[in-house]
Amino acid sequence: MQSIHPAQIDEWIQHASTLAPGVTPVVLDVREPWEMQTASVQAVGFDLVAMPMRSVPARYPELDRDRPIACLCHHGARSAQVAHFLMQNGFSAVVNIHGGINAWSQQRDPSVPLY
Template sequence: MISIHPAQLQDWLKAAETQTPPGALPVVLDVREPWELQTASVKANGFQLLHMPMRSVPARYLELDRNQPIACLCHHGARSAQVAHFLTNQGFAHIVNIHGGIHAWSHELDPTVPVY
């Protein structure tokens, strides 16, 4: 499984353009709980932001496009790493984990995102 730091997201998005179906955007899949989204959330810029809590992924992963680049995001990177591993095992082709999660996102990309 590939991990990227939030500071590497723009480079990943640029590389993902070649793998993204026409008319679509790469996906940042936020696997945190709803209360976490209310506490801190990222702004979609150059990507589609989807929310699918980790516990719901096994029942909902077929809602995702197997060929679309997906970067998994959680609080610190552990849950998103598990989801990235699961999706890779289900045949998804372009999956990365955002190492450090939204906590690192706040420090590396957008300090307006609250840390919790």
């Protein structure tokens, strides 16, 4: 499974456009609702989809297999598990955001609260 750092999101978006021209990539936030209320990212160049990890096995058919997906959680462990699960279920353009929203705050947007 491929991982990217939050600082590489713009490069990932550009790469995603070559994989699926004209398709907006997805950042799949697999954190719990309270975590998203505490800290969330701004969707610029991608669609932000909230799907808590525990709901992914039932809800993953809602996701479009043709859209590149980057999985996001707090530190990167849950999102890595979800990325692996998606790949096992036929999704090919999936990456994990290494370091999660914690790293996002440090590398990309310091206005995102740490928790």
